[in-house]
Amino acid sequence: NLWRERIRELNEAGKEVEPDCFKAWLRSQYASKIRERKKNAKAEDFDRIGTEFHRWLRDASESVGLEHSADFYRFIERDFNFYSRQYLRLTQASQAKVDGLEHVLYNAQHGFTLQYMLLLAPLKPDDSEAIVNHKLQLVARFIDILLTWRLWNFRSIAYSTMQYAMFIVMRDIRGLALEPLTHKLYDLLAKETETFTSNDRLRVHQQNRYALHRILARLTDYVETQSGLPSRYLDYVGEGRGRYEVEHIWADHPERHTEEFGHPADFAEHRNRIGGLLLLPKSFNASYGDLTYEEKLPHYNTQNLLSRSLHPQCYEYNPGFLRFMQESGLLFKPHAQFKKADIEERGLLYRKLAELIWCPDDLLEILVT
Known part of the structure; x- marks a missing residue:
């Protein structure tokens, strides 16, 4: 019943919302490798989730922790329930201003679809609502600053240009508590060499x-x-x-x-x-x-x-x-x-x-x- 109801909500939210939700969720929590940037490199977790997440999950079931019936129950009742609900919130925030999540809208208006896996990455099912909201605000604002710096310096923010770097960020912030997440994102921005002062x-x-x-x-x-x-x-x-x-x-x-x-x-x-x-x-x-x-x-x-x-x-x-x-x-x-x-x-x-x-x-x- 939970599965059917949530799938219905995802489908009603938009044409590609259901598969995009699974891609963002599974990448944010489980993708540990991405295709190397060289000719004929093989597809890794990140890439396979983007093209065949059903097959990937079957193949990766052991590493995901799906071995016994209780694991499958938890995967739907806790994990899918939590991450799909957050994804629906983010979908809504990407289309209209939502208090506290305004930066999700700003990022969406730049067409930056990679933001969703980043936003979900530090979230954990046992986080309180306040912690979830703080984490989402932090990551959305981090993305907003990064994108604007790049645009100010005539840099591309296209999916193909940003994919590898955003995978690294996603992997590094996965499951972080609020304080280490804050300092990680702050330190990542501090390492950027192109800001507003680098282009007048x-x-x-x-x-x-x-x-x-x-x-x-x-x-x-x-x-x-x-x-x-x-x-x-x-x-x-x-x-x-x-x-x-x-x-x-x-x-x-x-x-x-x-x-x-x-x-x-x-x-x-x-x-x-x-x-x-x-x-x-x-x-x-x-x-x-x-x-x-x-x-x-x-x-x-x-x-x-x-x-x-x-x-x-x-x-x-x-x-x-x-x-x-x-x-x-x-x-x-x-x-x-x-x-x-x-x-x-x-x-x-x-x-x-x-x-x-x-x-x-x-x-x-x-x-x-």
């Missing part, structure tokens, strides 16, 4: 436009929520009417900037940098996108808080934003004009914002709370 020329291009849209949504949402406004993140990343787009502060007119750029390619490189970008409704770009900065500026003052911060009126009678500025130490300032130096200054502001949002020290704070 992040720019939008055809391949990263979708990912950069998500990053700008997080920056914008953070400024607003830290200033006491309600979150509008789901609006910023939503589809349909009122859809938001990446907006270039400079219109695509290099002839307006010949005093600073001798070649259109130099102008385009600076125009595409993150400091020259905002997230605004598609209708805004259609109406005002071709105007000069000075003509756009009054209209920016009617948009989200990150856009409004370009306008001097944003700094008047705005106690929540002024408090956030003071507490964060971020050097927001109005820009009466927008030159090359302004894009670079604004880019530094965005980087400082990113360092607050995606901060490894937050993992240690989760442990404390």
Whole structure:
């Protein structure tokens, strides 16, 4: 009855949710080897679970501990029950904001399906609900930071690129208690050489436009929520009417900037940098996108808080934003004009914002709370 009910729930949750659940669960708890990265290397546990988990389980039944009838009962009544229930929670959290599991949604929006085996890896069936939630928060935030660092440095987060490294992380955090898990994840981030400081020329291009849209949504949402406004993140990343787009502060007119750029390619490189970008409704770009900065500026003052911060009126009678500025130490300032130096200054502001949002020290704070 338990099996039938849970399989029904998994199937109702989506087309491939049932097999994906088994792959994530079995990999997270049992995969000890992965195919070597060389020609004609043989498939190992990790690979076989991904393609034929039924056969793999029959072959690995002894190492999994399935020998007597009581073992099979425990495997379904305890293990399958626990991990499939957690997987269903994660599936729900990947589709809509769930309190405490917001980072699962952020990771899912980058299309990072490897997160599920990582999230399940440290969980144990006898963990309390509070411990389970803490572990999920830690791993989801770790993934969020890692992915954003890679995207900021023009690195791929595709399945094929990340699979081997994520297998190693999964294996190393399997079954860890809360404190060693925290320090393991923190230490892994500390070993990363590419962070926000390693690239001060992040720019939008055809391949990263979708990912950069998500990053700008997080920056914008953070400024607003830290200033006491309600979150509008789901609006910023939503589809349909009122859809938001990446907006270039400079219109695509290099002839307006010949005093600073001798070649259109130099102008385009600076125009595409993150400091020259905002997230605004598609209708805004259609109406005002071709105007000069000075003509756009009054209209920016009617948009989200990150856009409004370009306008001097944003700094008047705005106690929540002024408090956030003071507490964060971020050097927001109005820009009466927008030159090359302004894009670079604004880019530094965005980087400082990113360092607050995606901060490894937050993992240690989760442990404390």
